[in-house]
Amino acid sequence: MELLGFIFQDHQFLPNVRIGDQLKLVTKLKGEKDKAQHQAEVRSITEHLGIETSYAKYPRQTSGGGKQRAAVAHAFIGNPQLILADKPTASLDPDRDHEIAQLICKVAKSTNKSAIMVTHHRSILP
Template identity: 45%
Template sequence: MSGIKLTNVTKLYQEGDFKTIALDNISLNVASGEFVAIIGPSGSGKSTFLSIAGALLQASEGQVVIDNVDIASLSERKLSEVRLAKIGFILQTSNLLPYLTVMDQLLIVKKMSGSIKAADREHAKELLTEIGLGKKLDKYPHQLSGGERQRTAIARAFMNDPSIILADEPTANLDTKRAHEVVSLIAKEVKARNKAAVMVTHDERMLPYCDRVYRIEDGRLTEE
């Protein structure tokens, strides 16, 4: 099954005699074409969840399967290949490189995994046009609005045709109108391109765009 599946995942942090349970035996299954939201207060385990789902952090117990591959047993090199090929990240801040044009923000993703081909330029142009940035290909981040920067980041997340999209508070720095534009755009692209997507958010106004909503509190996950 393509998508992402977490089964009985626990994450413990041990400092001396103190043990902190960041994630407590959570299970979640997100199939291709599904857009799932996880809400919860600060310190509830949202960031730990995203780090484990994004192959940035290893679970203490349990299984994380991305596109039928259990990532727990992979070497660091294989994990970085999974992150590059299988996962698209959309962060709170757009994290664009100030010295690259909108077009080059996407092409650098291809450069990281090899060389840039003519088809890659076409794909980047198609993605950017689709999200309303077709006339901004040569602009630099400082020439864009906050919403345009975040849309560039969304296009970049889809550039490598990943199976999984992970969004970390993608509306944190946007006003209400731009926030709705950004999340509706993520939802639209997830459906159109058949990706499994998880968005961590504080912003409950964005939940109607999602197929399912989960709440995380004290490291425990429950469906709303």
């Protein structure tokens, strides 16, 4: 179990690696699991966040909101106790920023984790 998960202002994905492969890499780096377990963990979190279609795409093929949702998945993989979110909605339109903030809250509550979010948009806070 990890202590911290991070969600950055910019998604920080490698441009020439599929999103699903990047998420699988995180699971490999965070534990002693076999390939099937890595795949299952990534599939589970992408389904939970509604980004299954982003799994096989490159970041450039995904919307800004899709990339930020993938960044949320990235942060929650490895089961961290605390999520730190640095203005995770700064580059999104007003509808998407509220959606991402609510998503972080929803996932934190459903996984019994804590999240700290820095934002300039008070309207997105629950």
